[in-house]
Amino acid sequence: MGTKSTVTIRDVAADVGVSRQTVSRVLNKGPNVKPAVRAKVEASIERLGYVPNISARRMRGSRSYLILAINDRQRTYDNWRAGRGNDWVDQMLFGGMTECEKHGYHMVFELIDTEPAKAHAQLSKVISELRPDGVILTPPHSENGDLADLLKGQGIACARVGRREGHGFVDVCMDERAAGEQATRHLADLGHQRIAYLAGSSEYGNSLMRLDGYRAILENRGLEQREEWVGEGAFSFDTASKVALQWLKSKDRPTAIIADNDQMAFAVLHTVERVGFRIPDDLALVSFEDTPGVRLSVPPMTAIRQPTAAMIAQACEGLITESSGIDASGCYEMPFEFIERDSTARFSQD
Amino acid sequence: MGTKSTVTIRDVAADVGVSRQTVSRVLNKGPNVKPAVRAKVEASIERLGYVPNISARRMRGSRSYLILAINDRQRTYDNWRAGRGNDWVDQMLFGGMTECEKHGYHMVFELIDTEPAKAHAQLSKVISELRPDGVILTPPHSENGDLADLLKGQGIACARVGRREGHGFVDVCMDERAAGEQATRHLADLGHQRIAYLAGSSEYGNSLMRLDGYRAILENRGLEQREEWVGEGAFSFDTASKVALQWLKSKDRPTAIIADNDQMAFAVLHTVERVGFRIPDDLALVSFEDTPGVRLSVPPMTAIRQPTAAMIAQACEGLITESSGIDASGCYEMPFEFIERDSTARFSQD
DNA sequence: CTGAAAGCGCTTACAG
DNA sequence: CTGAAAGCGCTTACAG
Numbered sequence: 155m156g157t158k159s160t161v162t163i164r165d166v167a168a169d170v171g172v173s174r175q176t177v178s179r180v181l182n183k184g185p186n187v188k189p190a191v192r193a194k195v196e197a198s199i200e201r202l203g204y205v206p207n208i209s210a211r212r213m214r215g216s217r218s219y220l221i222l223a224i225n226d227r228q229r230t231y232d233n234w235r236a237g238r239g240n241d242w243v244d245q246m247l248f249g250g251m252t253e254c255e256k257h258g259y260h261m262v263f264e265l266i267d268t269e270p271a272k273a274h275a276q277l278s279k280v281i282s283e284l285r286p287d288g289v290i291l292t293p294p295h296s297e298n299g300d301l302a303d304l305l306k307g308q309g310i311a312c313a314r315v316g317r318r319e320g321h322g323f324v325d326v327c328m329d330e331r332a333a334g335e336q337a338t339r340h341l342a343d344l345g346h347q348r349i350a351y352l353a354g355s356s357e358y359g360n361s362l363m364r365l366d367g368y369r370a371i372l373e374n375r376g377l378e379q380r381e382e383w384v385g386e387g388a389f390s391f392d393t394a395s396k397v398a399l400q401w402l403k404s405k406d407r408p409t410a411i412i413a414d415n416d417q418m419a420f421a422v423l424h425t426v427e428r429v430g431f432r433i434p435d436d437l438a439l440v441s442f443e444d445t446p447g448v449r450l451s452v453p454p455m456t457a458i459r460q461p462t463a464a465m466i467a468q469a470c471e472g473l474i475t476e477s478s479g480i481d482a483s484g485c486y487e488m489p490f491e492f493i494e495r496d497s498t499a500r501f502s503q504d
Numbered sequence: 505m506g507t508k509s510t511v512t513i514r515d516v517a518a519d520v521g522v523s524r525q526t527v528s529r530v531l532n533k534g535p536n537v538k539p540a541v542r543a544k545v546e547a548s549i550e551r552l553g554y555v556p557n558i559s560a561r562r563m564r565g566s567r568s569y570l571i572l573a574i575n576d577r578q579r580t581y582d583n584w585r586a587g588r589g590n591d592w593v594d595q596m597l598f599g600g601m602t603e604c605e606k607h608g609y610h611m612v613f614e615l616i617d618t619e620p621a622k623a624h625a626q627l628s629k630v631i632s633e634l635r636p637d638g639v640i641l642t643p644p645h646s647e648n649g650d651l652a653d654l655l656k657g658q659g660i661a662c663a664r665v666g667r668r669e670g671h672g673f674v675d676v677c678m679d680e681r682a683a684g685e686q687a688t689r690h691l692a693d694l695g696h697q698r699i700a701y702l703a704g705s706s707e708y709g710n711s712l713m714r715l716d717g718y719r720a721i722l723e724n725r726g727l728e729q730r731e732e733w734v735g736e737g738a739f740s741f742d743t744a745s746k747v748a749l750q751w752l753k754s755k756d757r758p759t760a761i762i763a764d765n766d767q768m769a770f771a772v773l774h775t776v777e778r779v780g781f782r783i784p785d786d787l788a789l790v791s792f793e794d795t796p797g798v799r800l801s802v803p804p805m806t807a808i809r810q811p812t813a814a815m816i817a818q819a820c821e822g823l824i825t826e827s828s829g830i831d832a833s834g835c836y837e838m839p840f841e842f843i844e845r846d847s848t849a850r851f852s853q854d
Numbered sequence: 855c856t857g858a859a860a861g862c863g864c865t866t867a868c869a870g
Numbered sequence: 871c872t873g874a875a876a877g878c879g880c881t882t883a884c885a886g
Contacts (some may be wrong), residue, residue: 522856522857523856523857523858524857525856525857526855526856526857526859529856535855536855536856537855537856538855538856541856560862562862563861563862563863563864564860564861564862565862696864750869
């Protein structure tokens, strides 16, 4: 029905015999429409196949029905080019599009540069062009205060992934500390006594929180803590390989390693192979991202799974609520998953 | 600069002391502006930080600067949920966003259902809302004539992935036959004489073309062709496993298998492991998609890599050209890549 | 080469 | 509860 060239609010108004404003009120679920009139308008909309034009809506109106999700250009391109199969973007879209659709919104995904000055200019440009109702910032842009200020200055709601302040922002995160605890507890429960932690970067707040969780469990279970069992892997394959090699060659070597991201977990995997050990028999391994490669590795890895889709969905919901004038700022902590696979097993003193 | 609340064309006009139409002409690179005036306007735009509002542009104007890319909802959700790491969507975005950005366009990605009636209604809705200048249809929607008609009926340019007709459409594809030839030639060059082909579905045109390429090389090289060496794997892991098992258990078994997609290639990998053979020593294997998992498998697989990003970029370019009133319809065949990894090796009669 | 007028399809105050 | 008017920021004919 109604695939005629273009049905406008005017056609519906004429069809029902009311003014355009009345149709607009029905569309926007406004008050002050007699139920009978509302019903007639709704019927006409259905029959004519009328769909509001988003561009027109946002001209005079205040809402654009657009949520803009921003990722870092460099990292995203690197991933795409490498075809590494990191599914961060997919999970963002999954969560974001699903949520937006529920509310009649559309998600637009854009990339901006890491470099602060460029990032500012590019974000400024895209919000001027698109005038989204809300913007989602992911790391590292979620850490950039200028960007957040720009958005707030233009009256655009802003969600930040991986932040936890709230205060005017829709912040979404996961409980990193609990994730660190979970990984460590799992290994302790399996009987491991010498558990090493391959950290990403001490500048990365979330890394620190996970590490806190690790330490808390070690403390709690009375397991040995050694400074050299906390390594700096710099989120890099090569650096992580070196650290892992050192650990594996040491006597009293760790029997389990927790890696702060998948890249480093793969480094451990390769290093273990190189020295002729086996996972999980000689070493248990837990990773922290659960990108697809982790499921296909040999053996498949036990991992913490970040709730990317859930975080973005929550961000969208918050942003959409905000743009209807209701305060939805705050910090939303989404539950992570822990997925046991074959890279961890009971430690057997042989 | 110019992060004031909102700079409009009016501000620029006032700043330079010309009319809004003149500014509009400069913006749209129209003729009939004195170079000196053009320069002054451009300088003012730069200084004021003016950025055209896309919604306003598409109201009176004919262009929306939006390209809509449509994927199948079911398949996309399945992939996302499974976290299988299929990077189709990523490659679409990679090619599409890069190209759109060059032309000042934005890409919007949307999902519609497979079921024809729903697909029609959903596409109709989203184009009414967004009024994109062009729409990219991917399989299976690219095969749906109704959808193409809907778009053309509304005067929206349409690109189709995997079609080759042209005729009013911007069709993009890869040379499937040549890909089939390439995979087969590679194996023949390595000395394989008994090469089997694990086909997807005979209803899928691209499958048939690849198969043609396979047969052509066999013919050309004088290699044995057996009917039972062309198996129907239905693009499914389980079905493909059965076919592969039968092949591997037969005497005079094939020494190489070409699989029509990665799912089936993985099935072969697992089956080989199950019967105690090794790849590439006992069997060479080539796959046809090169999703990320293929690079992480043990061993990494030799594969044809579909030019997804290039196809979508080409589709965007064609669509943008069309929307400026120039005919860009036709069939664009993009080059595929062939990536040799460790699942193929010289056949040694031992 | 440049500008005054009209209008795209909606929503926002403002009357009634 | 409903409608007549104005206007969002642009571009499109149409004059000059």
